[in-house]
Amino acid sequence: MVSAISIKDLHVSYYGTEAIKGVSLAVEPGNLVGIIGPNGAGKSTILKAMLNLIPSDKGEVKVLGRSIKEARKKIAYVPQRNTIDWDFPITVLDVVLIGTYPHLRLFRRPKKQEKAWALECLGRVGMQDYMKRQIGELSGGQQQRVFLARALAQNADIFFLDEPFVGVDVTSEETIVQILKELCRQGKTVIVVHHDLSKANDYFDQLILLNKELIGFGSVSQVFKPEIIEKAYKGQLAVLNETGVST
Structure with a gap:
């Protein structure tokens, strides 16, 4: 089976300081994977490097056995909310229609079929009634x-999501998690940058634990252990118990 995502010896630096050091791993299809680690560990950095949104010093990233450029139409990305211009004059429906563009022929605009699909997607997240609102x-x-x-x-x-639960209400978080789990049941692969360790057991199948280098990767039961978590957080943890970790 071809890995959904394969990373080999990935190195990324900012202004001469290495942010990601020699990470190698492979994620198989159908998994919901959380990227966790302390502040400054490189969680968002490695996600962006996987997507080729920032340059890598060296290393290789393959998606479904192909380069990011070749696999682009197979990839969806939800960025951090603080990177989006919420004042841009665009409606909710038009935002979702943008998702149909990669599959349209050159210079073709969305038509009835694409609009119907966009409305169906809005319905899945409970937002169809807001389609005419400005975002x-x-x-x-x-x-x-x-x-x-x-x-x-x-x-x-x-699917790549960068801190999707920051600043959202409980209902929205639960809705998003259920949709992500449903996608994985359909054989999709979901990678999520996440900061709340207390939810790791409930949300994810696998964890990527980072602190610039790879500290642990595998099932939640394999990675979410006090001795492994402590290696990444290095004394930043205030409470560590059988059910989870609190900071």
Whole structure:
């Protein structure tokens, strides 16, 4: 079986300081994978490097056995909310329609079929009734659900989400998690940058534990152990018990 994502000896640096050091791993299809680690560990950096949004010093990243450029149409990306211009004059429906563009022929605009699909995706995240709203009028959780709908509209096989639960309400978080789990049951692969260790057992099949270098990778039961977590957080943890880790 071809790995959903394969990383070999990945190194990334900012202004001469190494942010990711020699990470190698392979994620098999159908897994919901959390990238966890302390602040400054390189969680968002490695996600962006996987997507070729930032340059790597060396190393190789393959998606479904192909380069990022070759596999681009198979990939959906939900960025951090703080990187998005929420004042941009675009409606909720138009945001989701953007997800259909990778599959349109050159110079072709979305038509009835694409609009129907976009509305179906909005319905899956519970946001169809908001389709005419300007995106900036929504709450943080609603905005994140709309961007997940855009990702769904891409009909991707691999989903990357960077801190999708920051600033969202409990209902939106639960909705997003259930959709991500459903995608994995369909054989899709989902990679999520996440900071709340207390949810790791409930949310993920596998964990990538980072602190610039790879500290642990595998099933949650393999990685989510006090001695392994402590290697990454190095004294930043206040409480460590059988059910989870609190900071």
